Amino acid sequence: MISEELLQECIDEYKAVCHRKAALFDGNGELLAASGGDASWPESLLSMEKREAFLASGGEVWAGEGFCLFRIQWDGRTNGIFLAEGTIEENRGAALMTVGCLKRIYTAAGKRKGRKQILKELLEGKLTGEEEECRSFNRFRKRGEDGWIVFLIEGNEGCEGDVEAVLSELFAFEKRAEAVKIGEGLVAFACPLPDQEETAALTISDTISGELMIKVRVAVSRKVYGLDGLSKAFKEAFAALEIGKIFYRDRQIHLFGSLGIGGLIYHLPVPVCEGFIRDIFGTDTIPEIDDELLDTAYRFLANNLNLSETGRQLYIHRNTLVYRLEKIHKETGLDIRSFDDAMAFKTGMMIGEYMKYKKQ
Template sequence: MKKIISALNDIYQKTDVESSLYSAFGELLYSAVTPAVPFALPAAEKFDENVAQENGVTYLCVHRMTGIYYVALKGDGRESRNYAVMLDAVIGSGEERLRDDFSTEEKLRLLLSGELSSVQKNMFRAHFSDVKFCHYMLSLVTRTREMQSELKHFLSMIADKRDYIVTMDERTLVYLRAACDDNEEYHSSYEFASILYENVKEELRIDLTICTGGTIRSFQELSGSYEKVIFTYKFGKLLSPAANVYSYNDYILIRILSDTPKPLLIKYFDSLLEKNGSEVLADPELMNTAEEFMKNSLNISETSRNMYIHRNTLIYRLDKIEKETGLNLRVFGDAVTFNLLQILNTLIKGE
């Protein structure tokens, strides 16, 4: 990473090109300028030879042994792209990419990143020709590098010989857990992730977030699966910051709406919002209550028990939400509408 930071500083001092360094999850690691160049990772298909341009920013994907990083350069014209290509050559992001002596973990890290060309993917395909892919896709993000080391050791102790554990960056692990056996005890990747989270908390007592991208069933699905958990992590933290386990399936609607023009999102939002609904959306207590109520299948007894509040307190809050928004969360259709309002509100704010 020191080589990347040095290159960003050199380019800024010599050309005044503003740039910042981010992790694959969009966390700012370093910036040559203040404020940092904004980051909103483009879709994998928009990258051409490690470079993508979108909304006034040029992105360079950098592969290192320690993980995958992104450099964001201000501007999205030809000049900015040329600087990105030059920076790619200076830091040598591709210098370690296709060595024959790469370990299985290193090959998987490059495949999961989604940045390899079809030719490069085929070069790795032979290595996995004997693997029957049917694996849960999980990303596990810890608060510190030290926690990641503990977590990786723990996973290696419980992993099956068909499982894969991949270090993506200094805080992120990918765990590909073999599934689809006749005696498989879990019904979904989310169920497995939830139980894994509780086991890790009990054994290691560390802070982490787990995101699931569903089940990988072929070699071809590897490259897109990591993008799914990055997306899930981003919007999971925005919409449900108190949660620790997120499933991509819960955010597919957001994925669809995220490509909708903002004026149209505002139109949808205004058509659904009634009375003083905006006040409810800005109230952390009411929003947390609504989220827990929906997470517990609209069950009042289960929700009040999990939130450690009296049943009547929960009913009072639900009544208040209904009074201000016109939506009775006890009714499934209204609960779906309320969830849509929350999603639209987040996308409109652009947070």
Template sequence: MVSNQILQNTIDGLKSITRIDLCLIDTDGKVVATTFPDTEECEKAVLSFITSPAESQVIQGYQFFKVNDDQHTELVLLARGTTDDVYMIGKMAAFQVQSLIVAYKERFDKDNFIKNLLLDNLLRVDIYTRAKKLHIDTEVKRVVYIIETKNEKDTNALEIVRTLFAPKTHDFITAVDEKNIILVKEVKSTDTLDDLDKTAYMIIDMLSTEAMSAAKIAYGTVINDIREVSRSYKEAQMALDVGKIFYSDKSVVAYSRLGIGRLIYQLPIPLCQMFIREIFGGKSPDDFDEETLSTINKFFENSLNVSETSRQLYIHRNTLVYRLDKLQKSTGLDLRKFDDAITFKIALMVVKYMKYVENRDSF
């Protein structure tokens, strides 16, 4: 529903233009917003007016107007004065308030619909019925973005995202929890992953500039039908988690670019533990010293190129070979061989995943 503050701002603005005092009273006789004091004398008259068949009436020097929604009286508007000009202004003010109520109700209904759609709480037949009632196109391409800000309940960030996309009537902005903002965005059939990335980076730049807030964004795959929105949302959730584990340096993560990280994320922990025992025996990558770990990471970064790795580490080629030989003796894996390098790389990623699950479950 429309907040009392918005209603107060509305009638304050109308008074500043027309110089006519206005008051809004609910169906219980309580003042919701007013531009003048001493409204007690009108409250009893309002209760009688609500039960009458009249849509407008002059009572005690005021013009009374019913503000309806779906043929039910929501509020009563009072305009001080009995002239024709006051009647016309009161009629216009009542129409303005009624339009506000309808608009906010539709927005609330759409927000509820999108939330239930994301959480998979609707039957297929209900999805199409409600979408038609809310004038939402069911067969357009859409993608779901999850925007995670640094602070929980970041209402400022939510409003900034709404400012960016709310004018586009086919996009929806909502929140299903206290941490994340959800954007369900309509996309063109010609949009590529680069185009989707540009949208994400635009949001990040705007939040950084306007809200001084750092954000991570993940998005799912593009879907063609509204019933698939929940799938794109679940993909975006996975992309956000996988990004935190394996791609922590990236601020934008796409589900379709997760690669092997997506496979590892779906492995059961007992299987991961068994795999690590097979590779490292009783050891763990955590047991390696900082020098060894930095050597391994740099070697992978340079696609197993010994010369380039030694150059970037500012060490002699023979020193690097010695370190790799030492690692081979302790693990049985020679990183200069492609198969062994792949095994070692996957093992490092599995250990990262296990640590993430352990820390997550400890909260």
């Protein structure tokens, strides 16, 4: 970890020796230190657009009006920009010595962790948001009131790098957003957003499916404020993904705040679930119902117990539908044409799915 005071001291010494103002930006263009501790002059002199243009140019030095820039690079990666007042010729020797000194400072500090590693440790609760390593996630604090959302994207094994690339391009407008591989086929994405998490999740799912030609599930946490909340948000997104795979397999988007009865069942103790199954069905396991009857039951429940609409959607005669419902009644002991039995049937079947998951 690199001390801000040490970087500030290095910049102040340059000013004292060369009698020229100087400043230091990190590899993302964020101001780290300015001579005299005055952040106003480098921010006004060098806009974010100019910093990003220099970072993208690949050049070692760059001359502006009344100032010059020197790239700080090691391990083949740009990690900073040194800004000095005056021309390149006036600053070259001293600036290159300062750049070399800054490289040694970073090397002595063991080199800073990458943003992806920092995010991973924040999600896992191994870092707190107040640590200096997290500075790059705190840029543009004026936008912090939007709060952070954690998305968990699950796709095919080996797709992680491609998913990260798609997310980086899709959310290029948000400099603090970052994606990181969590496991095989699993990518976590943290992004500050306003109240648009469901829309963002749909966009993520559609874009990845369209560009990579793979199906993905996207789980979404509730909004948290501050980097310290990312660990909680990650746990919520992970729970939403698991609950979605158990109870809502036909859906691709799973919001932690909209898990319904599945979210309740997921947190029930196993003995309670087993007791409910016995009370409802009279056995220790849910009855075996063929796929046709099960599809009929779920469609009937989805249509709010409406016989006509269910028959229309299934392309069957009303009498055929009634026959199937009576067959379900015979096999389960529940007449799902009544509201109470319908709720008991739905809850019992969901608990049955949960019990299968727990046994795996």
